């Protein structure tokens with residue numbers, strides 16, 4: 001298989017090295033049906049990859065690569081519950097959180113369904129006021145304490161779907177920076193606040209520091225034993241949750257086969273169920289499930305996650321484009337880029353293959369983004385005219401949930417126009433003609449012409465959502481999750497571990513002590529110098 005994969009990569013790389021490989025406009029000129037042939041639908045979403053330089057020949061080579069790398073076989077192994085997270089010897093069964101699966105995944109789903117049933121009962125009891133705080137007040141606010149995958153998913157979905165009048169107000173505390181807590185604090189009435197400590201490991205330094213801080217505040221506010229009735233835990237580490245003092249009936253577990261960045265569908269989503277209502281959380285899961293079905297069933301050539309991954313492989317490995325911007329044209333999706341940063345960069349930022357050999361080619365690109373149209377007024381200049389191209393994912397929502405049609409038309413028009421401008425550019429003749437028509441003097445035209453030319457042929461994908469509702473958002477997140485998995489298979493890397501996060505964590509521990517005691521230990525000269533200076537600035 002390794003030889004076949006190498007040969008398939010060689011073919012893709014040879015195509016990318018051929019003259020004009022990055023051109024997109026000629027593909028449209030040659031084929032009036034390009035949109036029809038290069039967009040596909042699945043899980044309620046539409047993906048258009050036509051505005052990329054993926055031609056029929058390139059797509060055929062990329063699909064050959066997917067077959068050689070046995071993407072379909074790896075996918076099915078993941079769904080069966082095999083230990084696809086090889087370094088940690090774990091399955092990756094986030095799909096099982098969203099529905100029943102054949103084989104080993106089926107057992108995992110039954111287990112997940114039991115926890116979901118407990119989450120639903122808890123949610124209902126809180127909403128009905130059957131479970132109340134220490135002072136017998138109903139809970140109206142849910143504070144989720146967590147970081148990384150125990151924060152970004154719930155925050156992103158919460159920002160996307162929560163509306164005034166929904167069952168509970170969601171508040172998130174992620175960063176260990178005390179200013180975060182100081183910002184959150186005035187928004188909280190301890191008597192009405194339910195606190196969720198969300199941590200897969202229940203050992204994450206920042207989360208535990210915040211959890212203890214909030215526990216002290218809660219005990220000071222509602223009484224020394226009050227915390228017990230105000231706290232719940234979302235974790236795989238039942239020993240640590242007990243040690244923290246959270247009773248078993250308030251612990252919502254999940255298993256180690258749920259990766260942190262894939263965990264919003266598990267107990268980690270409890271803040272969503274509480275704030276949005278159970279039915280809407282269930283609809284989110286159902287939306288993801290629709291994308292799962294599509295990913296598992298659709299042929300590779302019309303499979304949205306597979307196509308999105310193949311386009312990325314073409315950009316990264318073929319065309320040397322090691323970054324991608326994500327622009328959701330929906331303000332409610334403003335935290336989607338942050339979620340994708342973790343999902344994609346933590347999963348695909350790997351330098352060795354599953355066998356421990358150095359990867360023979362580049363892996364995950366840098367992902368960044370901002371909602372449109374705001375992005376247009378910040379970094380899009382570089383995307384339009386910078387010498388290095390930046391592929392973009394545009395996400396457009398057909399129907400808004402407001403009545404301001406004019407605004408929505410402007411929003412959508414801008415999204416479409418950005419993608420069209422990146423594709424078509426504007427050549428010197430057009431710029432000259434426009435300036436001449438405006439009566440600009442020849443010398444001025446000559447001076448400004450190079451600055452006003454747009455090269456075009458800059459690639460983008462567009463994803464259309466009918467409406468930004470629970471089902472479509474669930475499908476969108478699952479689309480990116482599966483895309484990450486496919487890229488892992490193509491690159492031969494494990495997308496489910498994150499060893500690279502460890503070293504900094506380990507090294508922080510002694511530095512905390514040094515900051516406490518003022519005694520600087522052995523470090524490189526820069527770190528020692530900065531520590532000394534920090535201590536001096538603090539008057540230590």
Ligand SMILES: O=P(O)(O)OC[C@H]1O[C@H](O)[C@H](O)[C@@H](O)[C@@H]1O
Nearest residue numbers: 148149150199200201204260501
């Ligand atoms: O949920 P926790 O165990 O607290 O982990 C929170 C986060 O921290 C770690 O450093 C990992 O890099 C993330 O993948 C994880 O989501």
